[in-house]
Amino acid sequence: MFYNSIKVNSKGHLVIGGCDAVELAERFGTPLYVIDEDVLRANSRIFYNALKSHNPENEVVYAGKAFLTTAMCKIIQQEGLGLDVVSGGELYTALKAGFPTEKIYFHGNNKSEEELIMALQSEVGRIIIDNWDELELLEILAKKLNKEPAIYIRVTPGIEAHTHRYIMTGQIDSKFGFTISNGEAFKAVKRALTSGSLKFKGLHCHIGSQILESTPYKIAVKIMLELLKEIKDTLGRGVEELDLGGGFGIPYVEDDSYQPVEEMLRDILEELEAQVSLLKIKLPKIIVEPGRAIIGNTGITLYKVGGVKEIPGVRKYVFVDGGMSDNIRTALYGARYSAVIANRVYNGRLEKVTIAGKLCESGDVIIWDILLPEVKKGDIIAVLNTGAYGYSMASNYNRLPKPAVILVSKGKAEIIVKRETYEDVIKNDVIPERLEEKFQGREMQAI
Ligand SMILES: Cc1ncc(COP(=O)(O)O)c(C=O)c1O
Numbered sequence: 001m002f003y004n005s006i007k008v009n010s011k012g013h014l015v016i017g018g019c020d021a022v023e024l025a026e027r028f029g030t031p032l033y034v035i036d037e038d039v040l041r042a043n044s045r046i047f048y049n050a051l052k053s054h055n056p057e058n059e060v061v062y063a064g065k066a067f068l069t070t071a072m073c074k075i076i077q078q079e080g081l082g083l084d085v086v087s088g089g090e091l092y093t094a095l096k097a098g099f100p101t102e103k104i105y106f107h108g109n110n111k112s113e114e115e116l117i118m119a120l121q122s123e124v125g126r127i128i129i130d131n132w133d134e135l136e137l138l139e140i141l142a143k144k145l146n147k148e149p150a151i152y153i154r155v156t157p158g159i160e161a162h163t164h165r166y167i168m169t170g171q172i173d174s175k176f177g178f179t180i181s182n183g184e185a186f187k188a189v190k191r192a193l194t195s196g197s198l199k200f201k202g203l204h205c206h207i208g209s210q211i212l213e214s215t216p217y218k219i220a221v222k223i224m225l226e227l228l229k230e231i232k233d234t235l236g237r238g239v240e241e242l243d244l245g246g247g248f249g250i251p252y253v254e255d256d257s258y259q260p261v262e263e264m265l266r267d268i269l270e271e272l273e274a275q276v277s278l279l280k281i282k283l284p285k286i287i288v289e290p291g292r293a294i295i296g297n298t299g300i301t302l303y304k305v306g307g308v309k310e311i312p313g314v315r316k317y318v319f320v321d322g323g324m325s326d327n328i329r330t331a332l333y334g335a336r337y338s339a340v341i342a343n344r345v346y347n348g349r350l351e352k353v354t355i356a357g358k359l360c361e362s363g364d365v366i367i368w369d370i371l372l373p374e375v376k377k378g379d380i381i382a383v384l385n386t387g388a389y390g391y392s393m394a395s396n397y398n399r400l401p402k403p404a405v406i407l408v409s410k411g412k413a414e415i416i417v418k419r420e421t422y423e424d425v426i427k428n429d430v431i432p433e434r435l436e437e438k439f440q441g442r443e444m445q446a447i
């Protein structure tokens with residue numbers, strides 16, 4: 001959801017998925033994550049259609065780290081996408097939702113033995129190998145469990161996306177993947193090909209996140225295809241699958257210049273065709289792993305304003321009832337967002353305010369310096385485009401319960417994650433018996 005796509009009803013209230021946002025806040029409480037199912041499905045289809053029309057064998061694999069719940073797994077499955085998971089917890093979520101295991105891609109740079117066993121036993125579609133230790137461990141475990149997992153080798157293409165907006169992962173100095181330039185990636189492929197217990201299927205790379213134009217991807221395509229050619233020429237083996245990762249960006253604020261994702265995908269697939277014919281290699285099956293571009297613009301977060309603090313000539317703070325515990329991206333990356341007052345979107349004299357949370361940190365800010373109609377206690381603020389990495393990165397800092405997540409479509413609102421209670425917050429706390437009052441005297445004496 002962006003300014004130009006905002007819908008407002010006759011009461012001047014923000015509308016999302018056919019629902020009045022102010023009514024949602026009243027009914028479900030605040031802070032509240034709201035996800036527009038129809039936008040989510042439309043985003044999924046943009047990727048699906050672009051990839052499948054190029055080659056029906058291609059796959060779109062949604063990166064669950066951006067936002068994952070059991071209901072989300074169902075929607076992703078219905079849209080024909082695969083699922084990228086990076087932990088036992090994400091894998092467990094997918095398994096519980098009944099996600100088809102052959103469409104699960106298991107990532108991560110330090111998968112534990114327990115997680116790998118879980119992946120082998122549930123027979124996930126692909127395990128993406130990140131380093132030598134993991135390669136060895138997976139071989140041992142696969143032999144032990146009598147499995148032959150299909151794997152990719154993750155490589156670091158050595159691309160430096162020179163802008164702070166890119167959350168870099170493709171450069172040489174990265175914890176992820178085997179480096180291409182020093183020959184490690186090639187050696188890893190050779191080793192995987194000769195392994196008796198692993199089925200080598202292809203290569204993977206991921207060059208970063210919130211990338212707003214196709215150029216870095218085109219460079220990645222060229223580098224990856226050159227490696228494919230080297231593998232074919234030297235090892236006599238064609239590589240069937242090429243996973244180009246995710247990272248497709250979305251605009252968060254009006255001055256974010258971005259290339260529409262359809263155009264980015266078209267550019268990438270055109271570059272692929274051009275390089276394949278130049279290098280005279282077979283076109284591999286292409287996989288992409290978008291997270292943010294599928295879920296980011298589907299979500300808003302609703303907050304209630306508890307008060308304002310004006311420091312004349314300095315700044316006006318607007319206090320909302322959540323903060324860095326439900327959205328850490330501003331504090332962590334200096335991320336920027338846009339927002340509206342959901343109960344009177346266009347009504348009032350504009351003023352510059354800073355939307356601050358209720359947590360005990362000076363950096364607990366959601367938006368620095370935004371122009372909004374004069375904000376008053378009791379207003380409902382909607383922060384836009386919070387679908388990605390909001391709920392998934394939420395914490396219980398200051399022991400705040402995590403907000404609920406609501407799915408809206410055609411005027412209907414349903415809970416897909418319940419609001420946490422204080423009881424949930426303490427549910428794993430344990431008081432050792434010796435700290436109970438009745439034992440305290442005795443313990444103290446012993447000390
Ligand atoms: C391996 C991998 N795939 C996919 C993604 C999804 O990224 P994004 O949400 O930027 O599309 C990430 C995260 O950056 C990732 O590390």
Ligand SMILES: N[C@@H](CCCC[NH3+])C(=O)O
Pocket residue numbers: 065167209210329388389
């Ligand atoms: N969590 C990040 C992106 C990291 C993507 C995962 N490799 C964000 O909010 O932008």
